[in-house]
Amino acid sequence: MRSPRRRGREAARPGRRPHPTVRAPGGGAHVRRVLVTRPDGRELCAKLRALGWEAVAVPTVAIVPVAPGGDLDRVARRLEAYDWIVVTSAHGAQALAAALARTGAPRPTRPRWAAVGPATARALQAAGVQVAVVPARYLTAAVAEALGPVEGLTVLLPRADAASPELPRLLRARGAQVEEVVAYRTVEGPERSRLPLQRALMDGIDAALFTSPSTARGFWRLAPEPHRALAGVLVAAIGPVTAGALRALGRPPDVVAEEHTGDGLVAALAAAASPPVR
Structure with missing residues (x-):
């Protein structure tokens, strides 16, 4: 039998489109699955997992x-x-x-x-x-x-x-x-990340972390419908330059880290969202 969470997601999304559980930032948002877009995201993913989140690494930029x-x-x-x-x-x-x-x-x-x-x-x-x-x-x-x-x-x-x-x-x-x-x-939007990103979006994400303007632009190149894919998703930017890139793409971030590091981004996410209960 499918879990209630999986069944609820699938019932709410035509064509298996993700339906995340996130609510407005600052309102006790419940976040479980976090998309990490940076090309060297292992350390960031490890920090997220240590706090109880499910980190999904899909680099939207290649070096x-x-x-x-x-x-x-x-x-x-x-x-x-x-x-x-x-x-x-x-x-x-x-x-x-x-x-x-x-x-x-x-x-x-x-x-x-x-x-x-x-x-x-x-x-x-x-x-x-x-x-x-x-x-x-x-x-x-x-x-x-x-x-x-x-x-x-x-x-x-x-x-x-x-x-x-x-x-x-x-x-x-x-x-x-x-x-x-x-x-x-x-390389913004490397082709090898297209299918992994589509799978991540199909499974559903609750938050997306962007660590540079290139990661934001790369997401827009890879996602079939980027605005729709981020509807209801908590979008976090590592700093004001990345936030500006997201605004230019038509999706202002919900959260901007005060300290413009991976640790600062995790702290900003933790302040805006509640990790799942273990």
Whole structure:
């Protein structure tokens, strides 16, 4: 016999469309199944499961390394030329570390390193880099302020091909000489995630976590009817930039994390929704 929860979902959805149990944020919403869209979602899923939620990982963005022998390797060989190296994601940190390893370039001693947040700082530290600056607010724009005076200084930004232009614009406005290099590429809506996402939506989700504008756009590329798929679902954004992307897509988030990290996102979900009773 089917469980009451499964039967209730199927009776309420034409064509097996999910009918989640979530209610309005702040009103004691009951959330059981949480969709995690980030490409490296294992740690986030583990934290959700530890609190009693059922985490469903479907990356709506794929991370693709750049080919060896390109601009990233060229830059890796001359890191001593920069005053600052500003890294805005753990993927960027790992990509630059890999370029250093395959080119055999010596570890630079001149530049100071800045990380957008604690996860990026940990990735740099794992590569043997001493991080000088992590802004109090984990936003790319906050990095520009955290560096202090940068007029006349050279700043390297190893980033995704789809990174926002805001940070280089802010740094150049303050007089820095900025060089950007693509450290990795993002594929929004990777085809291999299409069927897993459809299955997750068919089974029903109660909340969806978006950790970057790319994860939001990737969801929209993959879901057959994204607005309908998120109807009645608690939508949570890791920060204001991701929230802005969701608004641009026509689905404002219900929750925006105050601390723009995975931990902050879990805390925001916990404040808005009740984990299922074990």
